[in-house]
Amino acid sequence: MRRFRMLVGLITVLTLVWAPQSFAQERKQREKFGADKRSEQVKNELRTIKPSTETHRWKMVMPWSKGLLFYDMAVHFAESVKLASGGRLDIRVFSAGELVGAMESFDAVSRGSAEIGHDWPGYWAGKNENFNSFGSVPFGLDNEGYNIWLYERGGLEQMQELYGRYNLVAFPAGNGGQEMGLFSNKKATTMADFKGMRIRTVGWYQDIMNSLGASVTPLPGGEIYLALERGVIDAAEFSTPAINYPMGFDEITKYVIQPGVHQPSVQCAIFINKNAWDKLAPDLQWIVRIAAAETQLWSNAWQENLNIEAIKLFKEKVEFVHMDEAAITEFAQKTREYLDTVKARNPDVKKTLDSQEQFKKDFAEWRQIRSGVTPWPLDEYIKGKRLQ
Secondary structure, three states, rough: HHHHHHHHHHHHHHHHEEHHHHHHHHHHOOOOOOOOOOOOHHHHHHHOOOOOOEEEEEEEEOOOOOOHHHHHHHHHHHHHHHHHOOOOOOEEOOOOOOOOHHHHHHHHHOOOOOEEEEHHHHHHHHHHHHHHHHHHOOOOHHHHHHHHHHHHHOOOHHHHHHHHHHOEEEEEEEEOOOOOOOOOOOOOOOOOHHHHOOOOOHHHEEEEHHHOOOOOEEEOHHHHHHHHHHOOEEEOOOOOOOHHHHHHHHHHHOEEOOOOOOOOOEEEEEEEHHHHHHHHOOOHHHHHHHHHHHHHHHHHHHHHHHHHHHHHHHHHOOEEEOOHHHHHHHHHHHHHHHHHHHHHHHHHHHHHHOOOOOOOHHHHHHHHHOOOOOOOHHHHHHHHOOOO
């Protein structure tokens, strides 16, 4: 019995000695969750990378006039590259029409007439409808969703594969956030209200609105004001509050019909001629990548801050009205039906939209669990305002 008690005691002592170590090992295994996928690539680059001495002078073309804030996004990127490279890569920015026409910029960079362009990818849907997926999708990704999907879920690789077919290298470079809804002289809140309305919009939303009984015209931005003023159209959408305000739509309409379900986020990109890209030394290529990512971050914060004042100014002249829940639900149903037909005829669209939808499904549980702490002003939160 004494030997048995000694054996039990020894086992107890050993357990007390080893258990903390085993527990510590388990804890050590769980200390880190995830890793920066770029890290190994950078370590390999740093073994050979050296500052280059060559200088490059590039021309940048775009669909934007100097009055649009999208133009400022492009300038911000170009200036960042010049600063970070110490002037070794100098990108001269040309607004629409200065070097090539607004809708000619894609082809100009593809063939090498200009080295780089800035865009909203949906403008090139005539070449492949899947370009829409990287610009905005009705009821699609918001700015947070685009960032996660592009940088962490393979979206950037899909973007580069698509642009790559046209001798281009592309990177996300500007997100303006959610767009406004329709400026209108008709207070449309139900689905019946939209039937017969003459509306300006573009992209997939154009076809969706037509399927709901509206009559849609994809007017260029510069023609919208006059068309609204003369009654050629009843309503129009264009962009975010800060970008819309200089357009003056509130001077000739009474309402803004919200929400902007057509464009939960407006995503822009830079696209570079592949031959020009290959001529850059690795250090300059990294500068371009990092400057594009910095522009992506800055542009959204900049735009949303500007939107604060723009909305205040709009409310002096127009009334913001919300579509009722039944109308929004029908919009969503028609959007799904329409996008299913697009996916059926275009495998590229199917691949990209399925990838985006899978991300939304995967992210949904965390989105739901974290809900309820939307950062409204604290007084409003205390009074019960919880969800956005």
